[in-house]
Amino acid sequence: MQTVGAALVAGLEARGVSVVFGIPGVHTVELYRALPGSGLRHVTVRHEQAAGFAADGYARVSGRPGLAFVITGPGATNMLTPMAQARADSVPMLVVSGVNPRAVQGRGLGHLHELPDQLATMASVALHAEEIASGETVGPALDRAFAAMAGRGGPAHLQVPLDVMPAPAAALPAPVPPVEPPLPDLSAARERLAAARRPVILAGGGAKRAGSALTALAEALDAPVVMTANARGVMHGHPLGVPASPSLTAVRALIADADQVLAVGTEFGPTDYDMYVRGGLPDLSGMIRIDADADQLGRHPAAVALKGDAGRLLAALLDSVVARESGVEGGGAARAGAARAAAWEEIGEGYRAMVAMLDALRGALPGAIVVGDSTQPVYAGNLYYDHDRPCGWFNAATGYGALGYGAPAAIGAALAAPEAPVVCLTGDGGLQFSLAELMTARDEGVDVTFLVWNNGGYREIAEAMEGAGVEVLGCDPTPPGFADLARACGLPYERIAPDPEALGDVLVRSRAIRGPKLVEVAVG
Template sequence: MTTVGEALVKSLEARGVRVVFGIPGVHTVELYRGLAGSSIRHVTPRHEQGAGFMADGYARVSGQPGVAFVITGPGLTNTLTPMGQARADSVPMLVLSGVNRRDTLGKGLGHLHELPDQRGMTALVALSSERVEDPTTLSPALDRAFAGFATGRPGPRHIEVPTDVMGLAAATAAPQPVPEPLLPAAGTIAEAAARLAGAKTPLILVGGGALKAEAALRALAEALDAPVVQTVNARGLMHRHPLTVPASPSLEPVRDLIRGADTVLAIGTELGPTDYDMYGRGGLPWPKGLIRVEVDAAQLARHPADLALHGHAEAVLPALVAALPDGTATGGAARAETARKGALAALDDTTRAGIAVLNAVRDTLPGSIFVGDSTQAIYAGNLYYDHDRPGGWFNAATGFGALGYAIPAAIGAALADPRAPVICLVGDGGAQFTLPELMTAVDENLPIAFLIWNNHAYGEIAASMDAVGVSVIGCHPTPPDFKAVAQSCRMLFRRVEMSPESVAEALRDLRSAGGPVMIEIDAGG
């Protein structure tokens, strides 16, 4: 007999799942039946929040949904924060949880891990939340989840299995074919191409929704001679290209570039304030002649455009390129260079020093994946940084903004691409949210360099309080002895001053270790 738990594992295999993150519990034992004999690798975090963040990092690098197995009740509530981050950043995540027996649900009988309405609670964060009421509903629930990842805006989805259903007999069904990427009607493509071809100062705003379309983006930008302004989640696209503007559209010189455009093509970006108005100055200078390429119809409705192209960037951009006439010069490279120089000049010395460290790390380990938390160096890079790998720069300092993200997300990233060096850049404060997950990196022997930016404080919060005349309180939790932490985790360790040369030298010295290493950067404080 094949049980629901075994059918679940086989169904995940059939849908291409290769790694799951989870902590088994008495309410998920039957979901683990068959896992040991499968091709799926199980990775054990130290906390369910870690499981969710690992699934997030895995999804961003692999391009496939990250999968977490969690218990009912506290296991699922611990995963809600990662689900919130995944929703904000459009990351495909499948959370599979247990739930109590069907005959007990919603009755308040005091069962272990009981919640009044677990699915209802999760549905407020996830894009969808379903319950497998009987064995016949398992495959359809999985089909709907994976179809949702492929057709709409990606994000977290949840499926729960009652404990009395997990062990029932189940048949496995072949997955339904995943729908093809969405493409607007040919007439809409032609209209967009005509508007873009007629522009005198075209501009492209690009978000994380374009990460799968770098070649077509490059061809489109070159055909239009249009500068390409990158949001945080788009960094790594068109590295060092003369049309690239790897700077925040919140910076005034980049806003000037937007104001000067007569036609703006926004691709896979929600135009949200954490990218476009991080200083709270009154919103984006709304683009003229706005054309949007967006997979989410609801998102298109939130910011109406002159022309909306509802579809996936990887399908829409090649069609646009094919519909464009031969390109004409619009001074795009000069406009991009003016914006780049102006953006750098607008930053203070501390921010530029952080960018210099990032550049040194990138050049020391080309093609690395940088995973970050809300810390000063990450804030600096989000303002201005040109990464050399599409999708290789991501962090939790925008969108939902969850501290504790970097360490577990870096683990997920390293599992998704074992060949790439992974740089985890986290502050001393943020590191303490998920410090135990270091042992997961040790267990899996992952090539991650954990860079601890230690300023002995929640430095940005302290500065914000001081700037508005609020007495600084609660911003200086004592950091641990990171050398002792590294030694207890059996990691190589180096403490360095905050300079590009010192950090690069430490990386060169430690990179041959093969497994995880820790570098503590003395950032003052």
């Protein structure tokens, strides 16, 4: 008979999991016993936090939950930051950890990796946290964890006591299949859309896999579509697309002018809608809102709130829309074009120069996945940038905002889509949070270009301090010599100036080199 650890691995494989990120330890040996005979690929990272970020990147690209195995205590607590990032951005991630034997938990006896209450610690961040108490509970616990990650998405945690992990477990039943709920009543939404003459659609991360339905409905309504950072790529180059932040005055003017707003899969978080913390977002209480999460629907007033999958609901709304004439003066394309032009001017010369670098990247590597850390070109792109691949532009500069995200998340993304070029766009400061993962990339042979925007420190923070009249302090950590670092890690290396043509040239050349490589952009 198999053990609980083996049953867990089998149950994960049965639910479509194929990659697990982690670092083995004495408290997870029984989990690892079953891996060699399974269909799961194990990726050894250099830090448990990187296991979580890599699982996050894998999930965002694949659409399936990312998986991490970690040890009791410090392994679990090292996962809290990536779990918080995943929760903020609605990314499905399952963390499986060990925990001390049941008889000693919470007693303060000084056992290795002991926490006062590990489950409660993880539950403070997870959508669902549960302890597997016996072989009989493995299957139901997995069903509950996967159900929690479905819909809007987010992290879940399962912990297995050391005395339970080697215990016997019978063969697991088949996973409980998801049940498609009935459609909500769409009559009020249909009436409001039919009456609208200047509709605008706000598309968030919940719409990123519904591009076809979103585009079709937008065209039928002749409605501009404002894409938040996590929705970029769903309508690349479309005349109705507005790939610009609703924090910008120009985009807010477009929203304010609308007589009907349809919001799809967006939580209205300040990092998307008010990054300058100045208030003044137009009144949206008359909007039609679509979201997979009932709690999220209750957080902002709306005239019509529809719970369900974005693609399914958009397609259902499209069935009743009478297509409108497009291309007319003052129509949707004209309104979208005016908003794009005004937003482009608004972001300023410095950010426009950085977006020109992003455009050069897209031109050199069409269909690339760009995974960002919190660095100036990423902030610029989140404000205004039109990517050409759905789920191909994401970063940690929204939501929770964890530094060190870019490198491991790019590794996860590359494993989810090995056919696509992947670029990790990171600053010299952010990369120093996770430098060791360059060796993970080398070990796994992933095709990732680590593009380092080296401005000699935390420049965005320094500018914020200057703007607040505070003496700049702590913003100049010395970057490593990236040429020497690349050599030490066995990675091809090039150094360029912040010039779009130079970047395009180096990225075109890099396409001939499979595997990880490092490009330093020396800024000033």
